[in-house]
Amino acid sequence: MDGGIPIGRIRGIPVFLHPTWFVVFFLVTVTLSTSLGREHEDWPAVLRLGLAAGTAILFFASIFLHELGHSIIAMRHHVGVRSITLFIFGGVAVMEKEPPTPRAEFEIAIAGPVVSGLLALGFGWVAGLGGSDAPLGSMLGWLAWINFIIAVFNLLPGFPLDGGRVLRAFLWARSGNFQRATRVAANVGQWIAYGFIGLGVLQLLSGNVVGGMWQAFIGWFLLSASGATVRQAEIEHSLAGLVAKDVMSTDVPRVAAGISVGSFARDLVLRGRRWALVVEADRTSGIVTLSDVKRVPPEEWDTTPVGRVATPIESLVTVTPMQPLRDVLSAIGTKNVNQIPVVDDGKVLGAVTRDILVQAIELRGGLR
Known part of the structure; x- marks a missing residue:
């Protein structure tokens, strides 16, 4: 949250x-x-x-x-x-x-x-x-x-409670399997949640309306959170063994730093592109996105170069070609970005986008 x-x-x-x-x-x-x-x-x-x-x-x-x-x-x-x-x-x-x-x-x-x-x-x-x-x-x-x-x-030994994480640590240490330990701890958390909901219903039936509703509400929250943990574990399991280079797109749009925001919008965004790497003196200097374009007043589009509104490469979240894909998923979610460049020795090789991750999750999930 x-x-x-x-x-x-x-x-x-x-x-x-x-x-x-x-x-x-x-x-x-x-x-x-x-x-x-x-x-x-x-x-x-x-x-x-x-x-x-x-x-x-x-x-x-x-x-x-x-x-x-x-x-x-x-x-x-x-x-x-x-x-x-x-x-x-x-x-x-x-x-x-x-x-x-x-x-x-x-x-x-x-x-x-x-x-x-x-x-x-x-x-x-x-x-x-x-x-x-x-x-x-x-x-x-x-x-x-x-x-x-x-x-x-x-x-209490169930996700998302601290005791659930202690249980996961114990199971993880015993089995060496993080995903399996997560699923077990989350499933225990769901049973605990059902217990709270059941106690809440009993409280309601006995006339304790406020206490019963609050207890059931806590159970609902625990159930939702533990369910989300199970889904997250399934996603990470589907991505196990994959690294960034396995799924990255090498068809990465590039634009010169000196072209105007208007040209970028007309030539790339209107053709379905939502972002591009910005190149300056044969070097990738940053990334420009549709959000960057929206921050520029329309009357200034033709006089503002994309290099001025782009995010510098030094400020970008990047991954290496051998970065585990679940780490890439975590980075995209944590940093709230739609794409992450894949960089090796200072050179941008491609990018992993949210759409690519969704496709990988759906494909691997369907095969398992």
């Missing part, structure tokens, strides 16, 4: 608030305020509301630290982290690629629950010092309990 409202960067990682975060922040605040009202009727309403809002903020700060734990360990294993986003179901750290080894997978996965467990111990210890009846002690006691729940919940 990417996008949302940017709120800062931590260790170079962009941090976002998804719009759904505001919904759950409101619900947590109202729920805590109501609970405090029942338990401490003598506390002023303003105190209860302020305490509830502060606790909700610390709750999401705890979730952020959980995801930051994953991220820091991932970066130690040279796995880039694209973003951390807080949303209605908590938080997610988006990795740029899968962990390189079972050990890396285990350490990255377990880091989050370890952070939550330490937070539970810390909040619980401080709460004990202040007493559970004091406003601060009540808040910290709840935070200790909820962080313990987060740690235990995330250790």
Whole structure:
């Protein structure tokens, strides 16, 4: 999950608030305020509301630290982290690629629950010092309990939970087969999801409408995420053994850096071409796409050279001819581009596009 409202960067990682975060922040605040009202009727309403809002903020700060734990360990294993986003179901750290080894997978996965467990111990210890009846002690006691729940919940052994990644690391280490380990962990995650949905239905039938709907909603989310993991594993399995040079197109359009954007649009884009390599002094200097053309006002098309709007070759995501195709797929998805040049010793040999990848997946999937 990417996008949302940017709120800062931590260790170079962009941090976002998804719009759904505001919904759950409101619900947590109202729920805590109501609970405090029942338990401490003598506390002023303003105190209860302020305490509830502060606790909700610390709750999401705890979730952020959980995801930051994953991220820091991932970066130690040279796995880039694209973003951390807080949303209605908590938080997610988006990795740029899968962990390189079972050990890396285990350490990255377990880091989050370890952070939550330490937070539970810390909040619980401080709460004990202040007493559970004091406003601060009540808040910290709840935070200790909820962080313990987060740690235990995330250790359930099914994707997309951290416990599912721990299970995958174990199976991967035992079998040496990453795709098979992923499928097993994702299938376990689907059964866990069905369990949550079933419990939610039972809650609804017993009259607990809000709790039942929330539990079923969590189950639906887990089911969707684990299903997506299974599909991703099947795609990666279909691409196993293929490298970029096996599928790349060598029919790569090229244009001179000095031609106008208008000429490029008329001669290439209108003929079905959506991008081209830009050549300057017999050297590939960049790439120009339809998106680049759209950023130029139409009245300036005939006076603007494509070299001025092209993305420089140094800024492009490129792959080598022997790059595994699943890495190419990951790069296209992570960088949100439609094509990646294949470069060897500084020379562009061809390109792999989204369409080429789709064809390869469909063909290999049909043969297996």
